[in-house]
Amino acid sequence: MAEQPIRLLIVDDIQSTRDNLRKLLSFEEDIEVVGTAGDGKQGVEEAQRLHPDIVLTDVNMPVMDGIQLTEQLTQDLPASPVIIMSVQGERDYLRRAMQAGAREFLIKPFSHDELVAAIRRVYAMELKKGTFLTRTAEPPPLLTSGRSGPGEVFVVFSAKGGVGKSIIAANLAVALARETDAKVALVDLDLQFGDIGVMLNLNHSRSITDVVDAQDHLDAEVLDDILAVGPAGIRVLLAPVKPELADLVTPDHVRTVFAEVRKLCDFVVVDASSHLGESILQVMEMASKILVVTGLTIPSVKNARLTLGVLESLNIDPERVLLVVNRVDGYSDFNKEATEQYLRVPVTVQIPHDPKAVSDAWNQGKPFVETQPEAEISRAIRELVFRLVPQEQPALAGGDKKRRRGIFGR
Ligand SMILES: Nc1ncnc2c1ncn2[C@@H]1O[C@H](COP(=O)(O)OP(=O)(O)O)[C@@H](O)[C@H]1O
Ligand SMILES: [Mg+2]
Structure with a gap:
């Protein structure tokens, strides 16, 4: 299990889904939801800002869907692997998601245990591959201001x-x-x-x-x-x-x-x-x-x-x-x-x-x-x-x- 919690970004266009997922995961000590986004484009922006360990995304969303999001993150932020959630029957999505670079595919409705297991599995796998080591160093936390004198x-x-x-x-x-x-x-x-x-x-x-x-x-x-x-x-x-x-x-x-x-x-x-x-x-x-x-x-x-x-x-x-x-x-x-x-x-x-x-x-x-x-x-x-x-x-x-x-x- 990770010493630091697994930092997760949730991308889904339905607010209540985001809230539910966040609530569900709040009981897991080794998983921390660091951000949420309402569509793929925001998801990319938030991923660029937060550098999450894992991005959990819906497929069908306005502006930019989960497949496009996955493609872009696989290319731009390989250290933030993607897990896709989709409803049953969207078989074509499964293929496209994997082609786009998604590491896991969760079929809705999934249980709490399935979700947590998928997150831990992907994290462990990426840890083994050294994926997270390729991440550029995080900016340092608060340091003294660049300007002179008090703010x-x-x-x-x-x-x-x-x-x-x-x-x-x-x-x-x-x-x-x-x-x-x-x-x-x-x-x-x-x-x-x-x-x-x-x-x-x-x-x-x-x-x-x-x-x-x-x-x-x-x-x-x-x-x-x-x-x-x-x-x-x-x-x-x-x-x-x-x-x-x-x-x-x-x-x-x-x-x-x-x-x-x-x-x-x-x-x-x-x-x-x-x-x-x-x-x-x-x-x-x-x-x-x-x-x-x-x-x-x-x-x-x-x-x-x-x-x-x-x-x-x-x-x-x-x-x-x-x-x-x-x-x-x-x-x-x-x-x-x-x-x-x-x-x-x-x-x-x-x-x-x-x-x-x-x-x-x-x-x-x-x-x-x-x-x-x-x-x-x-x-x-x-x-x-x-x-x-x-x-x-x-x-x-x-x-x-x-x-x-x-x-x-x-
Ligand atoms: N320029 C604006 N156009 C439309 N709605 C506004 C604008 N400025 C404030 N509001 C709305 O007015 C309400 C009060 O704003 P808020 O910032 O909470 O005021 P205050 O902090 O002064 O009490 C909020 O619902 C806000 O969304
Ligand atoms: Mg106020």
């Missing part, structure tokens, strides 16, 4: 819930990582109702409450374990799993977290709650930019005005405050000009209202900058990256400028 902090805030802070913070962090060579962390400081874990489909049991437990011996290594690995290799500090645990996290803990995370990352994006408490205020003080998010509705703009007033009373340099208008469409109470006039602050970026891109991304558990890089909403996020890190010149017009492998992700 820059960008806080996403609004005094009103539901304006899009979490969506913007998550997409911004991923876009920063994709468009620059920087190490990026995303910290979910909505301690009671943090959404980042669900939004990015992060199956990770550790959160900021583990920082509380490790308070006295928190260092890079301990933190590396606590941080989840998100899209584009960003590292994510999740909010507590239950709202009642939020109170365990004191402003002192938050200060310790930021001191450590800033040593390790070039940029730290913070998703805040709508509450202006001591924790978030001290993070705002250390932030190089505070993104105040508002919708174009009357209550939202009113609250943005109150927020700007608080920041002013804290003597925060107005240069550090960026106004981001979200969900822009033709039906708003205000337009950009009226908002600027009322708030007496220029609008830095306008993010369009795009329910389709947003809900597709939610459903896939991925940020829209990855699922729909060409959409206007993704361009707006890249524009925000450019405002925050001007020298990086992200490709505003096109999709992805350069697709980096996770900088310090796996």
Whole structure:
């Protein structure tokens, strides 16, 4: 049996199948599901990012099917062998799957034991063949940041819930990582109702409450374990799993977290709650930019005005405050000009209202900058990256400028 668990990627277009397989395998100590994907194309992307030991894939899927996925992985990532799952009667698939390079073929419905045995068999076989030795070395885990000095902090805030802070913070962090060579962390400081874990489909049991437990011996290594690995290799500090645990996290803990995370990352994006408490205020003080998010509705703009007033009373340099208008469409109470006039602050970026891109991304558990890089909403996020890190010149017009492998992700 393997000392390290067998790292498995599951590819299936049906969410419930993915969930069931993940659940089924969660009882096996020697198997760890490191990722899931909803079609062959995503499967290839995830395999390239995660370098799993085994890819378990369905055959019939939209965009790219399991056979094409197998062909591509056999060619590009021979150290990630494929097991194909298909329903009985698809005999032709069996032949094609084997020709494509699949190592095993599971006929649905299969039992838990058959599944686990197939995974272990393929792994043992590949181990014998030395397949995994051909894998290029994994990038090192967290090291100190490439840039000098502590990482820059960008806080996403609004005094009103539901304006899009979490969506913007998550997409911004991923876009920063994709468009620059920087190490990026995303910290979910909505301690009671943090959404980042669900939004990015992060199956990770550790959160900021583990920082509380490790308070006295928190260092890079301990933190590396606590941080989840998100899209584009960003590292994510999740909010507590239950709202009642939020109170365990004191402003002192938050200060310790930021001191450590800033040593390790070039940029730290913070998703805040709508509450202006001591924790978030001290993070705002250390932030190089505070993104105040508002919708174009009357209550939202009113609250943005109150927020700007608080920041002013804290003597925060107005240069550090960026106004981001979200969900822009033709039906708003205000337009950009009226908002600027009322708030007496220029609008830095306008993010369009795009329910389709947003809900597709939610459903896939991925940020829209990855699922729909060409959409206007993704361009707006890249524009925000450019405002925050001007020298990086992200490709505003096109999709992805350069697709980096996770900088310090796996
Ligand atoms: N630009 C947008 N277009 C469409 N829907 C959006 C947009 N921004 C946010 N939403 C939706 O609005 C809801 C609230 O967003 P969220 O990021 O959770 O807000 P907050 O973190 O400020 O409470 C979510 O369901 C999100 O999907
Ligand atoms: Mg939120």
